Amino acid sequence: MSKPRVIYWFRTDLRLHDSPALKAALDLNPEAFYPIWCWDSHYVYRARVGVNRWQFLIDCQNDVSQSITKLNPKSKLFVLREPAVTLLPKLFKKWNITHLVFEKDTDAYAKARDQQVLESAKSAGVQVIIKSGRTLWDSDEIVKANRGQPTMSLTQLQNAGNRLGDIAKPVETPTSWPDPGDMDVDFEHQLPHPHPDFNEEGRNGIDWSFQSGIAGPNGDFSAPTLDELGFPPATTPYKGGESVIMRQLEELLADEEFIGKFEKPKTSPAAFSPQSTCLTSPYLHFGALSCRYFYHKVEEILVRRRKQRKTVSTPPTSLHGQLLFRDMYFGAQAAIGPAFSQTYNNGHCRFIPWHLPSKVDPETRLVTGGYEVDDEEKEQWLHRWTHGMTGFPWIDAIMRQLRLEGWCHHLARHSVACFLTRGGCYISWERGAEVFEELLLDHEVSCNAGNWQWLSCTAFFSQFYRCYSPVAFGKKWDEDGEFIRKYVPELRNFPKKFIYEPHKAPIADQRKAGVRITGNGSQTTQDGVPIYPKPMFDFSERRDICMQGMKDAYKAGMYGNDPKVLDGTWPSAFSDNSEGPTAGNEAGPGGLSSWQEADGSEEVFAEIGLPQNMSKPHGKKRQASQSTLDGSLMKKPGKK
DNA sequence: CGTCCGGTTGGGACA
């Protein structure tokens, strides 16, 4: 019998420590072992990925590659420039593969992709081993233990977890690494279709990461560079990689007071250099840090402190609580599926007639990626929020920190999310989720969608009268406005008295601080003088309007799968002057205020085999992150 | 892990 020839397919598990899937692969004692990464067109073109997350991913890939090479100089992370669905069948054949091993993924897109890979493996006679390692418990098992229902509260998650038993102990880190086999990739290189490219706006050049052949420009299977992807240099100060976080974690764990007494609500959203929290989320996202490893390391400290009769914090506010919330969102997504990241046809998401609603396809019941501009003013508010030009310094500082660094504190996210949705703009949480998707290093589909639902009071949380003030909340943490001075530098020298409401400062104070408070954010200087915009609305006025709107929507009591939401008769449940596009008795499905049939652009994409829900967005380049498999592929003439 | 407002409480200054 021939010895195993194994492909280990790295995805969002870019680590060597505590990887049950990697251990299972190595336990096969393979004759040839191929640790690979398939460069995926979904990530390159169809997901919204900003430059900072690109850099972080590439850091993680290079780091794991170096760790592999340390164990075996003949090996590394072999990055192959072709999507898995077309590439793997060719590799199975060319490399005589007997086993394919990977970590289980729960995102809708990844699930569809993996299903397709599973089928091709089956027909090629390749054995597939899949292990769970991305969450504390296997999310599908959690759902079963929760009577098939999505985990919509931490208690549900904890009860389901208790039924499943203890969180798996970390598995050992490999100390040796088998040789790869022959690396022949002399077969047809199938290029993914580059259109539509939703990351076009972020690029300053064209993407040519697929153009240089399967093994890349040097033929050495290296990870693409930002330059190859057509991106400018990244601006984040954070560096990806398993070895980076393992070093940082050692320092974090050394501070047993901090770990043992950690309470999220007591950490400051205004703290920077250093931040008030651990900043492990980007590493958890890419799997550079195992959540189970982290959980058990924290547990060791808690056990020690309990023995010493020292105080320990508990879920939901403790560090364990944060990891449990993550599992809760994964469990919710695992049960609800692709609809989890949208309102339409989501029975667990309250229907609220937000402005700028997502366009939907009543056939597939998925969002199409575009949104409707029901009100030009709201479109401008969204733009100003996105770019940190709202005229509310606390909000703008957070949004600029997010864009620049790819991260902001959890409570800061609360603040800006509340402001965009139920506590200010009354704009769809799905618009905010898209912006976060692009900008966050730690963007996790389930956590992002779940937290936006939480903050907008459409699911998980419902006390909409708890509304963050863009002035008071920041002041509570940072009276002097140091955070604002750091990220909104035009206000650096503004008097403390007015730093949260600069438009209230007398002209003399403005002149002294070297900035004028004027305009709508479309300019940064006027007559050579730096300017900062006036607030884009009266906050307390907007808060009252939003709260009344939320009351109306809660009274209507509809969810995303309500027949009236599905067929567009939902406005009959609202008075015409309720906030949002609520006039009349009929509108479009979802929260749309009108409904037109496809405008023709959809057909173009249908032609190249793009699934409906990934069809070109109307007007703006936007798309759903959680969508079905990107099947759009085209053949490059000739061989590699 | 909301904010605002109004009412109560309690300590200190002072008559």
Add this chain to the structure above:
DNA sequence: GTGTCCCAACCGGAC
């Protein structure tokens, strides 16, 4: 010692 005023700190309710 006691009454009164002031104000900050705290608390509970409404939204």
